[in-house]
Amino acid sequence: MSAPTAPPSPALSGSSPPEPANRTTRRTPKWRRQGRAAHVFLIPWLLGLVLITAVPLLASLYLAFTDYNLLDPPTWTGLENFRRMGEDPRFWASAWVTLKYVLVSVPLQLAFALGLAIVLDRGIKGLALYRSVYYLPSLLGASVAIAILWRQLFGHDGLINSGLALLGIEGESWLQNPSTALSTLVVLNVWTFGSPMIIFLAGLRQIPEELYEAARVDGAGRWRQFLSITVPMLTPIIFFNLVLQTIGAFQSFTQAHIISGGRGGPLDSTLFYTLYLYQQGFVSFNMGYASAMAWALLVVIGIVTAIHFLLSKYWVFYGDN
Amino acid sequence: MDRRTFTRLIGAGAVTAAAAPLAACGRSASGSTEGAVRYAWWGDAVRKQNYEAALAIFSEENPDVTVRPEFADYGAFQERITVQMAGRNVPELFWIPSPQVLTYQAANLYRPLDDLDGFDLSDYPDDLLETFKLNGELNTMPRSIFTPCVRWNQTFLEEAGAELPAYDEANWTWDSLAEFLIDYSADNPQGRKGAAYCANSDMVFESWLRQHGSDLWTEDGTLGADPAALEGWFEWWERLRTAGAALELSEQEGADPEWPVVGEKVLMTLQNSNHIVDEAQQFPDYDFQQRMTPANPDATPGFRFGYLSRIAMYRETPDGSLEGAAKLLDFNLNDARMVAQTGLTVGAPANPRVLEEIRPDATADELKLLDLVDEEMQHEQRPRYEAPPGSGTWRDVMARTIEALALGNVDIPTAATQFTAEVTREIEAARR
Numbered sequence A: 001m002s003a004p005t006a007p008p009s010p011a012l013s014g015s016s017p018p019e020p021a022n023r024t025t026r027r028t029p030k031w032r033r034q035g036r037a038a039h040v041f042l043i044p045w046l047l048g049l050v051l052i053t054a055v056p057l058l059a060s061l062y063l064a065f066t067d068y069n070l071l072d073p074p075t076w077t078g079l080e081n082f083r084r085m086g087e088d089p090r091f092w093a094s095a096w097v098t099l100k101y102v103l104v105s106v107p108l109q110l111a112f113a114l115g116l117a118i119v120l121d122r123g124i125k126g127l128a129l130y131r132s133v134y135y136l137p138s139l140l141g142a143s144v145a146i147a148i149l150w151r152q153l154f155g156h157d158g159l160i161n162s163g164l165a166l167l168g169i170e171g172e173s174w175l176q177n178p179s180t181a182l183s184t185l186v187v188l189n190v191w192t193f194g195s196p197m198i199i200f201l202a203g204l205r206q207i208p209e210e211l212y213e214a215a216r217v218d219g220a221g222r223w224r225q226f227l228s229i230t231v232p233m234l235t236p237i238i239f240f241n242l243v244l245q246t247i248g249a250f251q252s253f254t255q256a257h258i259i260s261g262g263r264g265g266p267l268d269s270t271l272f273y274t275l276y277l278y279q280q281g282f283v284s285f286n287m288g289y290a291s292a293m294a295w296a297l298l299v300v301i302g303i304v305t306a307i308h309f310l311l312s313k314y315w316v317f318y319g320d321n
Numbered sequence B: 001m002d003r004r005t006f007t008r009l010i011g012a013g014a015v016t017a018a019a020a021p022l023a024a025c026g027r028s029a030s031g032s033t034e035g036a037v038r039y040a041w042w043g044d045a046v047r048k049q050n051y052e053a054a055l056a057i058f059s060e061e062n063p064d065v066t067v068r069p070e071f072a073d074y075g076a077f078q079e080r081i082t083v084q085m086a087g088r089n090v091p092e093l094f095w096i097p098s099p100q101v102l103t104y105q106a107a108n109l110y111r112p113l114d115d116l117d118g119f120d121l122s123d124y125p126d127d128l129l130e131t132f133k134l135n136g137e138l139n140t141m142p143r144s145i146f147t148p149c150v151r152w153n154q155t156f157l158e159e160a161g162a163e164l165p166a167y168d169e170a171n172w173t174w175d176s177l178a179e180f181l182i183d184y185s186a187d188n189p190q191g192r193k194g195a196a197y198c199a200n201s202d203m204v205f206e207s208w209l210r211q212h213g214s215d216l217w218t219e220d221g222t223l224g225a226d227p228a229a230l231e232g233w234f235e236w237w238e239r240l241r242t243a244g245a246a247l248e249l250s251e252q253e254g255a256d257p258e259w260p261v262v263g264e265k266v267l268m269t270l271q272n273s274n275h276i277v278d279e280a281q282q283f284p285d286y287d288f289q290q291r292m293t294p295a296n297p298d299a300t301p302g303f304r305f306g307y308l309s310r311i312a313m314y315r316e317t318p319d320g321s322l323e324g325a326a327k328l329l330d331f332n333l334n335d336a337r338m339v340a341q342t343g344l345t346v347g348a349p350a351n352p353r354v355l356e357e358i359r360p361d362a363t364a365d366e367l368k369l370l371d372l373v374d375e376e377m378q379h380e381q382r383p384r385y386e387a388p389p390g391s392g393t394w395r396d397v398m399a400r401t402i403e404a405l406a407l408g409n410v411d412i413p414t415a416a417t418q419f420t421a422e423v424t425r426e427i428e429a430a431r432r
Helices: A029-063 A080-087 A089-120 A127-140 A144-154 A159-166 A181-191 A194-206 A209-217 A222-250 A254-259 A273-283 A287-315 B003-026 B045-061 B074-086 B098-106 B126-132 B154-159 B174-186 B202-211 B227-242 B275-282 B319-334 B336-342 B352-361 B364-377 B394-406 B412-431
Strands: B036-042 B066-072 B093-096 B140-146 B148-153 B193-195 B266-272 B288-291 B307-313
Touching: A029 A287, A080 A287, A089 A127, A089 A181, A089 A194, A089 A222, A089 A273, A127 A144, A127 A194, A144 A159, A144 A181, A144 A254, A181 A254, A194 A222, A209 A222, A222 A287, A254 A273, A273 A287, A273 B074, B036 B045, B036 B074, B036 B319, B045 B066, B045 B319, B045 B336, B066 B074, B066 B319, B093 B098, B093 B319, B098 B307, B126 B140, B140 B319, B140 B364, B148 B154, B148 B202, B174 B193, B174 B227, B174 B266, B202 B227, B202 B266, B202 B394, B227 B394, B227 B412, B275 B288, B275 B364, B288 B364, B307 B319, B319 B336, B319 B352, B336 B352, B352 B364, B394 B412
Parallel strands: B036 B066, B036 B093, B193 B266
Antiparallel strands: B093 B307, B140 B307, B148 B266, B148 B288
């Protein structure tokens, strides 16, 4: 059985201005069947959204205003958890550690990724292989195995100190020194540059070659070409990577958890915000406080992202403006 | 398949998925399938394999009981079971981490164990069972015993031509041990240090406190560590560290020395007596020996103690799983084959009959454990109290305190005050 077809749209025929759509005409049996099918296909996603994301999200919003130890029913405490954050020195310590980490590791990682993408964009032989090899750390970067490897590199008897010993320098464990522990996590983050590098590489391939040719004709050197063509044309990609990597850095957890044995030491120097949140929720059983911390982080990330977008109009160049 | 059929299939799948929560109603309140028994424990990869092999023996002999092993490392175990508690989905049988005994009791997790068909209590002395009750109820069972100890590398000691202080009341003291370690560190051919920095060794710390007339935890659920005893503990370790007789935290990768890292660097560690079973195997060329902790002549009587680790059955174990869980508990605690398969990494068996049965087949290092536990348990012991709810993070607090101390950020009195304040705050928060 074939469904009745709708009359040709005037807009498509180009004969006259479009008329308001006739609702009875559009809701044909075929349309209704297709609508039903669409809804059926949407059900699995909808179930996932509701059960796995929306419900826990709303539950954590409620818990943020309660005292909940996972064992007894939550009791409403209003803004107490948020007030407590203000008085909790470890909360501020973790916020400061995270902020330092974001401010240092994200620009470094993006600069490293961009630099390497530019090198790889020069049409060298075996580009696909290099691309894959450089992407590997990103696949492994936040994994337990790499965090353990990091301990073997930066530990007291690790490879770095063994190398320094050859030069007559006796080093102590980089991971057990509060002045250097966070730096090792920054290095770990920079090392996982593969994902932004691939995106930069794709962006570089989109820049028209004529622009460079014209610049060369006008006598522009490589540095001038980079500053006046590559960077402006890449700003949307830089912006995209900046937003994603900033959000990811605020949420960093695994590396610090493994490398510090879950404690964020020494002296809380690697106590990332999410690690402290986790300690509160699952070690100290303060799930209400942990939920409040999670929402505070969400708000901060939202604000930082909004600032990124607001500032983007001053430095991000789109081809159509 | 046409589109309509496909759509119907998808629709049927979605309806099934939506109905899944209803299907769960056929399960027990604990979340377990009727007849199945979940067994949860912690450890390393070797212990995991050994216990799985032991559980396989049980399953072979009891095909009607489905055993579902749930293994994790120590930290992850505690975090997982916390979530399971919140979801009332706790395994039928589970080991109890020492800081959580009373937390789980407060959460009403334990089922009484003296009315179970298939679980035999006749091997256990009445006084042991009596002291093991919580609030007058036998709802956990002693699984193993271990004690605080001093362990040293006999091979290193002989290489240096050194001798430990005599092992008697007059000579085996904290002061004499400190002097020996300082001398050893100053004068041994390999340049090793006397000891790892073990101030965060909970059992040895507790032994120190008990000798000084103090308790780690009091009967009414507070931190019992006397400020003077706490400061004395830190002073003893700082004396060693500053004299070059104990490792710096950097050298041992943190407040908790990692044995593979420190095994070649030091003569001695202060820790739990059961660790010799696993750790001696990591350095098979060396001979390790161990003693009870030293004690000063004026030590408070009754300070010696052993820790009896616990196992429990979940209170909401479904009726259909009860018999199987009782059988598995019995196999776990009362069958020497279980211990023979798993070894003594968790300590000496708490069941006296099993202890005697496995002794002839124990390895040399296991015998050192058994002998030391025997020696310690023959001493008079004053009561010991379990960690109260909210104290589960006390070792993390101790680690932070030790870091601050060893890195020179605080002095000893401040470290002691901060430790006491932070642990007390956590306990009081849990009470609220």
